[in-house]
Amino acid sequence: MAKDMSPEQAREAFRGGLRVPTSGFSAGWTQANLISLPREHAYDFLLFAQRNPKSCPVLDVTEPGETSASIFRGDLRTDLPAYTVYRDGELVEERAEVVDLWREDLVSFLVGCSFTFEAALLEAGVPVRHIEVGSNVPMYRTSRQCRPAGGLSGPLVVSMRPVPAELVAAAVRVTSRYPAVHGAPVHVGSPGALGITDLGAPDFGEAVEVRPGEVPVFWACGVTPQAAVMQSKPPFAIGHAPGHMAITDARDSDYQVP
Amino acid sequence: MAKDMSPEQAREAFRGGLRVPTSGFSAGWTQANLISLPREHAYDFLLFAQRNPKSCPVLDVTEPGETSASIFRGDLRTDLPAYTVYRDGELVEERAEVVDLWREDLVSFLVGCSFTFEAALLEAGVPVRHIEVGSNVPMYRTSRQCRPAGGLSGPLVVSMRPVPAELVAAAVRVTSRYPAVHGAPVHVGSPGALGITDLGAPDFGEAVEVRPGEVPVFWACGVTPQAAVMQSKPPFAIGHAPGHMAITDARDSDYQVP
Structure with missing residues (x-):
């Protein structure tokens, strides 16, 4: 395994x-x-x-x-x-x-x-869809710009996991304990506010289903450096x-x- | 005030x-x-x-x-x-x-x-001696070396606060919530293991009394960069x-x- x-x-x-x-x-x-x-x-x-x-x-x-x-x-x-x-x-x-x-x-x-924190999410009873279905996590370029430094600038990239509404608080709590691996979500629900128009068309990785009663939860993503390179x-x-x-x-x- | x-x-x-x-x-x-x-x-x-x-x-x-x-x-x-x-x-x-x-x-x-976390310590009922007596916190060069980088190397510097034994756990718990301002202690008790031979003679700041029933608790200190410069x-x-x-x-x- x-x-x-x-x-x-x-x-x-x-x-x-x-x-x-x-x-x-x-x-x-x-x-x-x-x-x-x-x-x-x-x-x-x-x-x-x-x-x-x-x-x-x-x-x-x-x-x-x-x-x-x-x-x-x-x-x-x-x-x-x-x-x-x-x-x-x-x-x-x-x-x-x-x-x-x-x-x-x-x-x-x-x-x-x-x-890194997905094992902790699963342990806390928070399902992780892309693991369930065996696909890559969906990642999106957002409309939010990072703070530039020298010659480097670029958008924040996020990963998305659909979380049942009653488990959103648990997902925040669990992941906030891992600040070195992106920590708490940067955004919960409302993909449009991040400039994401279609959850079905991620910029990286593969789309996953967001089921009724689930909320899309967004974490900052380490593909952000590559977006800055681009x-x-x-x-x-x-x-x-x-x-x-x-x-x-x-x-x-x-x-x-x- | x-x-x-x-x-x-x-x-x-x-x-x-x-x-x-x-x-x-x-x-x-x-x-x-x-x-x-x-x-x-x-x-x-x-x-x-x-x-x-x-x-x-x-x-x-x-x-x-x-x-x-x-x-x-x-x-x-x-x-x-x-x-x-x-x-x-x-x-x-x-x-x-x-x-x-x-x-x-x-x-x-x-x-x-x-x-930064001293207000949180006080709020949790953990006394902070150098605030009580109105002196500077005692700081010590330790025998522990930092990981060098390029031309920079130097010892870890720590600050010390005496904590009543029954409140050491609370002090750890409270300060671990502030990883960006040194977080949890690096060392509890046993100053000799850090190469500190005399708590009464700090390298920076002023000595404070460690009373019976109190344990010296050591946090990493931001004077470390200055020790590296030296x-x-x-x-x-x-x-x-x-x-x-x-x-x-x-x-x-x-x-x-x-």
């Missing part, structure tokens, strides 16, 4: 070619977004993250060129299920590994992912493919408060 | 020459440590902060040369009660303002301060004088989870 895999086993499977979204994998282990940028853009990114902590909670930063991180003892170039490659802000490729594209000046940022057009960047995360050696409980 | 001053009133008083520790000032408003460094050292500092989030929770970062910040609408050069000035890592001066020392390349970092010797830096904080326009509740 994917949920019982150790981080090492999951990474080995991805390195071997398994290419699936990681929601539900390695329960209890922290998942992370990846963004790798040339060193000259690293300060702007760290500042962007500091100014937008809900969407960009930085869990770890490598030295330039490093292929592993203190919380990720695998190989950042091969051990995620899929990668995105950007040139001048344009998504030019999605691929299974990025070994031949790696550069000595790439600084890699691991950014918290809301998949808008701000640094010459080169590598990311994870949305929903196809880095499975780290940190435990969810490491990021739980209080 | 100091505790009833608005942030603006407190800053005006400090600008006018009042030179006292700020513990107990402007209850409900967030206090912050200041460290201003030349732009070329800013990335190393942000990375140092990311790697040492308990001691260096960054609340705000200015653009180079800016004299105010989004959460601090006063003047960073005059509106703290006292400043420290470092050249090549050496504390060369403590002074009431730094107007003539300001440089266009200085990036200022506001770092969370544990004074060890790492960037050519120039400005800090707040320990205990003499920036009183910001952010509310304590902004940093409370869940």
